[in-house]
Amino acid sequence: xxxxxxxxKKSLFREDQDSPNLLRRRRSEKTFRRxxxxxxxxxxxxxxxxxxxxxxKGYSAFVYTTITLPVHFDEKVIDPKGTRTLDDLxxxxxxSIIRDTLQTEFPEVTSRKELRGLxxxxxxxxxNELREMVIANPDLIGQTxxxxxxxxxxxxxxxxxxxxxxxxxxxxxVKDTEMGWFDQLDAKGAVEIKFNSRFFTGGDSREPEMAxxxxxxxxxFYTLLTTFLISFPIAVMSAIYLEEFAPKNKITDLIEVNxxxxxxxxxxxxxxxxxxxxxxxxxxxxxxxxxGGLTLALMTxxxxxxxxxxxxxAVPDSIRNAALGLGASKQQxxxxxxxxxxxxxxxxxxxxGLSQALGETAPLLMIGMVAFIVDIPxxxxxxxxxxxxxxxxxxxxxxxxxxxxxSGAILVLLGFLVIMNAIAVxxxxxxxxxx
Amino acid sequence: MQMLADVEKPEVAETKATISARDVSVYYGxxxxxxxxxxxxxxxxxxxxxxxSGCGKSTFLRCLNRMNDTVDGCRVEGTITLDGxxxxxxxxxxxxxxxxxxxxxxxxxPFPKSIYDNVAYAPRIHGLARSKDDLDEIVLSSLEKAxxxxxxxxxxxxxxxxxxxxxxxxxxxARALAVQPEIILMDEPCSALDPIATAKVEExxxxxxxxxxxxxVTHSMQQAARISQKTAFFHMGEIVEVGDTEKLxxxxxxxxxxxxxxxxxx
Numbered sequence: 001x002x003x004x005x006x007x008x009k010k011s012l013f014r015e016d017q018d019s020p021n022l023l024r025r026r027r028s029e030k031t032f033r034r035x036x037x038x039x040x041x042x043x044x045x046x047x048x049x050x051x052x053x054x055x056x057k058g059y060s061a062f063v064y065t066t067i068t069l070p071v072h073f074d075e076k077v078i079d080p081k082g083t084r085t086l087d088d089l090x091x092x093x094x095x096s097i098i099r100d101t102l103q104t105e106f107p108e109v110t111s112r113k114e115l116r117g118l119x120x121x122x123x124x125x126x127x128n129e130l131r132e133m134v135i136a137n138p139d140l141i142g143q144t145x146x147x148x149x150x151x152x153x154x155x156x157x158x159x160x161x162x163x164x165x166x167x168x169x170x171x172x173x174v175k176d177t178e179m180g181w182f183d184q185l186d187a188k189g190a191v192e193i194k195f196n197s198r199f200f201t202g203g204d205s206r207e208p209e210m211a212x213x214x215x216x217x218x219x220x221f222y223t224l225l226t227t228f229l230i231s232f233p234i235a236v237m238s239a240i241y242l243e244e245f246a247p248k249n250k251i252t253d254l255i256e257v258n259x260x261x262x263x264x265x266x267x268x269x270x271x272x273x274x275x276x277x278x279x280x281x282x283x284x285x286x287x288x289x290x291x292g293g294l295t296l297a298l299m300t301x302x303x304x305x306x307x308x309x310x311x312x313x314a315v316p317d318s319i320r321n322a323a324l325g326l327g328a329s330k331q332q333x334x335x336x337x338x339x340x341x342x343x344x345x346x347x348x349x350x351x352x353g354l355s356q357a358l359g360e361t362a363p364l365l366m367i368g369m370v371a372f373i374v375d376i377p378x379x380x381x382x383x384x385x386x387x388x389x390x391x392x393x394x395x396x397x398x399x400x401x402x403x404x405x406x407s408g409a410i411l412v413l414l415g416f417l418v419i420m421n422a423i424a425v426x427x428x429x430x431x432x433x434x435x
Numbered sequence: 436m437q438m439l440a441d442v443e444k445p446e447v448a449e450t451k452a453t454i455s456a457r458d459v460s461v462y463y464g465x466x467x468x469x470x471x472x473x474x475x476x477x478x479x480x481x482x483x484x485x486x487x488s489g490c491g492k493s494t495f496l497r498c499l500n501r502m503n504d505t506v507d508g509c510r511v512e513g514t515i516t517l518d519g520x521x522x523x524x525x526x527x528x529x530x531x532x533x534x535x536x537x538x539x540x541x542x543x544x545p546f547p548k549s550i551y552d553n554v555a556y557a558p559r560i561h562g563l564a565r566s567k568d569d570l571d572e573i574v575l576s577s578l579e580k581a582x583x584x585x586x587x588x589x590x591x592x593x594x595x596x597x598x599x600x601x602x603x604x605x606x607x608x609a610r611a612l613a614v615q616p617e618i619i620l621m622d623e624p625c626s627a628l629d630p631i632a633t634a635k636v637e638e639x640x641x642x643x644x645x646x647x648x649x650x651x652v653t654h655s656m657q658q659a660a661r662i663s664q665k666t667a668f669f670h671m672g673e674i675v676e677v678g679d680t681e682k683l684x685x686x687x688x689x690x691x692x693x694x695x696x697x698x699x700x701x
Binding site: 320 | 500507530533537538539544545546547556557560561607610611614
């Protein structure tokens with residue numbers, strides 16, 4: 001029995017149909033479309049929530065609070081001997097200048113306990129800011145001029161509205177007296193919110209207001225560079241050999257199955273392997289990008305091999321035949337024709353593999369890349385941390401101000417991932433070839 | 436055997452056989468695709484191989500320059516000699532063989548490169564050109580011989596895949612000619628082309644006959660009749676009948692040949 005057999009012969013309009021079969025068919029199609037559409041909407045809504053949550057928490061990491069105070073660069077404190085040598089300028093007690101500055105600003109504060117509170121209005125890094133200024137320009141010594149100094153992270157949080165003023169004093173990180181001084185300074189127009197370039201150029205720090213992400217970015221760069229240099233050639237060579245040269249037999253089948261299995265192995269297992277192999281056997285330095293890169297290379301290899309093989313397989317046989325028919329050797333046909341034609345696909349797979357590696361944390365925790373590193377790494381053997389581990393470290397820190405740093409770091413990480421995936425898409429679109 | 440008798444007929448005796456296949460059988464895994472085929476390919480002649488689909492004519496053609504080597508599980512028995520040398524001897528370098536026995540495929544398969552680079556590829560890898568001018572010379576003369584030069588002279592550096600189907604196929608022929616082969620194998624070179632392009636390619640093949648030995652597999656009996664001097668009819672992996680094209684098409688001696696050329700099967 002067919003649908004159409006029972007229908008009135010004349011009408012083709014939908015509303016005239018009453019066959020239950022036809023109605024059911026139409027209903028099921030509608031339901032399916034609605035389900036599909038709602039699945040997409042749910043996914044989009046979740047993504048939007050994620051982005052909103054991260055951006056709303058993280059955007060404030062890109063700005064910071066400064067307090068501008070008239071600083072007297074006292075020669076007696078900085079360079080009593082008047083030598084102006086770098087060593088003397090570096091070792092001077094800039095902290096006492098900060099303290100003098102604050103005390104002149106608030107002469108009514110005298111008790112030792114209150115003074116300690118007053119000094120914490122500025123960041124512990126403020127002394128360092130002065131040191132850098134003086135080293136860069138020794139002529140400042142002896143002068144008095146207004147300098148924008150970084151506020152303490154708690155006051156920064158207060159200024160950004162994360163610490164609420166109506167919470168009872170005992171439950172609040174900022175005491176009433178500190179709030180009072182801050183408000184006085186604010187009333188004088190000394191408090192400003194500025195773009196936090198230190199967040200992008202500095203290394204990690206115990207002081208949230210001083211902490212930056214550049215160390216982690218450089219660490220990630222060296223790690224990914226190692227990963228790429230190790231995994232790309234090995235993966236492409238394996239893919240070429242397996243696709244083009246290896247005989248198809250039980251052994252190559254076994255290898256293929258195992259490569260696919262490796263791609264599905266949890267990344268922490270690779271971390272354990274890296275720990276056993278690169279640290280315990282090879283004695284490479286702990287917490288160094290070279291070890292992280294090697295470990296991530298193990299993890300990325302199967303991904304690139306699979307992508308490269310698929311891409312090599314997509315080159316039609318007619319191209320291979322054409323080359324062979326002209327008297328090219330197998331190797332010439334592969335390196336002159338098949339490999340160049342499959343390169344866009346291989347690059348796409350590589351970038352996707354590397355962006356996976358960029359976001360990977362677990363295996364790096366296993367090999368000790370979770371250390372607190374302040375210095376910007378200068379080479380693959382230097383101790384370093386990477387972006388996702390930096391996120392992990394900051395998320396673990398108790399200070400309120402690290403919450404926004406965490407979200408800020410996630411934004412930077414996501415930015416890099418989006419850029420890498422965009423490059424992959426552009427490569428694919430640009431060089432895609434239809435046969 | 437009848438076909439050997441044909442070969443030794445006095446009117447073809449003066450042209451010597453360049454390729455002789457003797458008792459060639461081909462297996463794909465367990466499947467036997469060719470069963471004891473013997474055939475002589477004569478110099479400066481066009482030999483066409485006809486027969487229904489799956490009869491083994493393309494398989495046989497691909498044996499002649501060892502393109503079957505690239506197929507997994509393919510095994511060739513019997514002997515095929517080129518100018519007296521056994522091409523399946525383990526000492527033979529199949530790359531040198533394929534430089535002497537060129538091939539044009541069913542579907543035009545230019546490299547996704549410029550027209551110039553398509554033709555220049557083989558001379559480059561074989562080191563046939565000593566200078567840039569030499570290479571230009573080879574490319575232009577190959578395109579000229581393939582009758583394509585007039586159409587592409589002003590766009591030699593545009594992509595070869597941008598040409599029409601017929602032009603692509605002639606580009607593939609030019610590319611094969613650039614290696615300066617002795618023998619050109621053609622596997623249904625016109626099956627993907629329209630009648631006008633086919634006519635041009637056929638004309639070209641007839642011209643090439645003066646300098647090259649050509650073996651062509653075709654599904655079109657008219658094409659075989661038009662261009663070839665000798666025709667072999669394959670059926671079920673064997674050669675049923677082989678002989679002068681004119682004789683084979685006018686008075687076939689086997690009734691299967693008769694049936695095929697009159698369109699009763701195949």
